Amino acid sequence: MKAWIVLASMSIAAFATQADAKPKITEKTEYYQISGKTGIDLLWDMNRKGPRQGFLTKAIAQTRYEADFKGDMVFENGVCRISGGGVSMKITYIYPQPREKLSGDMLRRWKLFQADNIRHEKVHGKIARELAAVLDKKIRSFATRGDRRCGNALAKLKRETMAIYNAYEKKQNDFDRQEHREGGAVDKSVAVLVAKR
Template identity: 40%
Template sequence: MRLTVLTCLVAIGGLCGFAPSALADTKVLVKTRTYDISGTTGAALIEAMDRNGPKRHGFMTHAIALTAYTVNWDLDIRREGGACRLRQANGTLDLTYTLPRLASAATPALQKRWKRFFAGVRAHELNHGRIART
């Protein structure tokens, strides 16, 4: 994504008379939020996630987990010799994961199932984060 956006900025800059020799720097800020769930069965945990999970923008239902991100740009544009020059483009990717956290005591069997389930949910959300970084 960073390369695509920078390429677009340079292309637009070229059309507008900007110099295409701009430098880019990107920072990635990652936050992880959790919400508590409790229950003594897998079904109870699913119900708790459905009740307490993050609301998806534009949807009426709750998600099990959520990856949200924003991209902010700090552009250094200077006017030199009658033309605008893009000297530097610094981007910041703010990436936030929201994941369920098992807050109640669980039997060893439920803990084992939860760990396997949570590993899959976490891997899924990290993949969204990987996509946002590209």
């Protein structure tokens, strides 16, 4: 259960007017198929087929989000700013889904487990939405003194947006550490799935 962010590069293209003073956010949900009749079997298949988290590990569920920056850097009266700027973000939630129909107690435990997956990933999505709003405000309000080429201004904007990214990545990681600690929410959810409680 991990958020995964894709950093998109700054593109120079018209995007929005100041009247659209908010980020454009889209969300979708994807599933990957798992097999098993018991909680242990399902968990093993999730560990085998789940979305990649880092180079070697897999996640049970995941939230991916990609931010795209748009706008024209313009020079007016000694000031560089973004004209028609804004941010769009795509958020994708990825969850496991049993291939075979479950029944009885196994179905009950699966529903509890999946509900907690969704709860967890929606928090990652909420943090991603907050990130999009802060980045969007930064892009729309950015202005700094510069020369006609605005090279230094663009470098400054990239530094400032990366600092925002880093701050929100820390929020995502802090949330995961809290949830994944021994005896935490993820442990309890897995224990329900494998009938250890």
